[in-house]
Amino acid sequence: MILVENLTKLYGTRIAVDNVSFEIKKGEVVGFLGPNGAGKSTTMRMLTGFLSPTAGRVQIGDHDMAEAPLEAKQLLGYLPETPPLYHEMTVRDYLDFVGQLKGLNAQARKQRIDFVLEKCFLTDRTRQLIGTLSKGYKQRVGIAQALVHNPPLLILDEPTSGLDPQQIIQIRALIKELAVDHTIILSTHILPEVQTTCSRVLIINGGKLVAEGSAEQLEAQLQGSMRIAMSVRAPEAALLARLSEFPQLRDVSLKADAGTGLVQAELSVPPGVDPREQLSQMVVSAGWGLVEIKNVNLSLEEIFLKVTTQEAPAVAASKEASHV
Numbered sequence: 001m002i003l004v005e006n007l008t009k010l011y012g013t014r015i016a017v018d019n020v021s022f023e024i025k026k027g028e029v030v031g032f033l034g035p036n037g038a039g040k041s042t043t044m045r046m047l048t049g050f051l052s053p054t055a056g057r058v059q060i061g062d063h064d065m066a067e068a069p070l071e072a073k074q075l076l077g078y079l080p081e082t083p084p085l086y087h088e089m090t091v092r093d094y095l096d097f098v099g100q101l102k103g104l105n106a107q108a109r110k111q112r113i114d115f116v117l118e119k120c121f122l123t124d125r126t127r128q129l130i131g132t133l134s135k136g137y138k139q140r141v142g143i144a145q146a147l148v149h150n151p152p153l154l155i156l157d158e159p160t161s162g163l164d165p166q167q168i169i170q171i172r173a174l175i176k177e178l179a180v181d182h183t184i185i186l187s188t189h190i191l192p193e194v195q196t197t198c199s200r201v202l203i204i205n206g207g208k209l210v211a212e213g214s215a216e217q218l219e220a221q222l223q224g225s226m227r228i229a230m231s232v233r234a235p236e237a238a239l240l241a242r243l244s245e246f247p248q249l250r251d252v253s254l255k256a257d258a259g260t261g262l263v264q265a266e267l268s269v270p271p272g273v274d275p276r277e278q279l280s281q282m283v284v285s286a287g288w289g290l291v292e293i294k295n296v297n298l299s300l301e302e303i304f305l306k307v308t309t310q311e312a313p314a315v316a317a318s319k320e321a322s323h324v
C-alpha cells in the first residue's frame with residue numbers, strides 16, 4: 001500500500017529525514033514512533049505529497065507520488081499535526097467543503113458525510129461551530145475530514161496529542177475500529193499508543209529508521225542474550241560456587257536478602273542457550289528451595305530508549321516478512 005525508498009529531506013543544510021525506506025502492506029496498522037524532532041511529521045508530509053522529498057520516492061498503491069500525485073492522493077486520508085479546521089464553519093458545512101475539494105458530487109457528499117459523522121461519533125454535533133468544540137471533538141472532525149473521500153489508507157500524525165486521558169481512549173477506540181477496513185500509519189512520541197493500537201512499529205530517531213518489527217520481534221532482536229532471574233533459598237557463597245560450574249553463564253550477580261533468607265540471582269546466557277532446566281535441577285539436588293526462575297525480557301519502552309539514546313546499529317526484525 002505504501003512503498004518508501006531512500007526518502008530524504010533537507011531543510012537548508014539540516015537533514016530532517018535521512019535515507020528512510022520501508023513498506024506497509026494492505027491492512028497493516030503501523031506505529032511510527034520517535035522522540036520530538038525525529039522526523040515523523042516531515043516523513044508524513046512527504047508520504048501525503050504535501051512536501052516534496054530532496055531525494056527518494058513514495059509510492060501509494062500503484063501510483064508514484066511525484067509522477068501521479070492526484071491518483072496517489074485519492075487513495076489516502078491525512079490527519080496533519082495541526083488539522084486545517086475552519087473554526088467559523090459548522091461540522092457538517094466543513095465536511096461538505098472538504099468533500100467538494102475532493103471532487104465528490106452532492107449526492108456522494110451527503111452519503112459519505114452521514115457515514116463519517118456516524119463513524120466518528122459526531123452525529124450530535126453536526127450544526128455546532130468547529131471553534132466551539134472541545135479538543136477531542138476537533139480531533140474527531142480532523143479524522144472525519146480525512147475519511148470523507150473514502151480512502152483505503154489513513155496517515156495520522158500524532159492523533160492523540162494534546163488530548164486528555166478520556167479523549168485519548170475514545171480516539172484510540174475510533175482508530176481500532178477504522179483499522180478493521182483501513183491500512184493505517186500513525187505517528188506518536190509516546191509508547192503506549194503503539195502497544196495498544198499497532199501491529200508493527202517503525203522507530204525513527206535523528207531522521208533515521210533505527211528499528212522495525214512487531215513489538216515481540218524487536219524485543220527478541222535487541223535482546224541478544226537472554227537474561228535469567230532466579231530466587232533461591234540457599235547460602236549465597238554456596239550458590240555462587242555451584243553457578244560458577246556452569247561455563248555459559250555471564251554477568252552473574254547475587255543479592256541476598258537477610259529478611260526473607262532468599263538470594264536473588266541474575267545472569268545472562270548467549271543466544272540459543274537456555275539452561276533454566278539444569279539450573280532448577282542443580283538447586284533442587286543441592287536441597288535448596290527454588291522460589292522462582294524466569295527470563296526477563298526488555299520491554300518495548302527499554303528498546304525505545306536503547307535505540308533512541310545511543311548510537312544503535314539499524315535493526316530490521318521483519319525485513320523478510322515486509323517484502324513478501
Ligand code: ADP
Nearest residue numbers: 011015016034035036037038039040041042043
Ligand atoms: P517530529 O514530527 O518527529 O517531531 P519533524 O519532522 O517535525 O519531527 O522535524 C524533524 C526535524 O526537522 C526537526 O529538527 C525540526 O526542527 C526540523 N524541521 C521541521 N520542519 C522544518 C521546517 N519547515 N524548516 C526547518 N526545519 C524544520
Ligand code: MG
Nearest residue numbers: 040041042081
Ligand atoms: Mg511531528
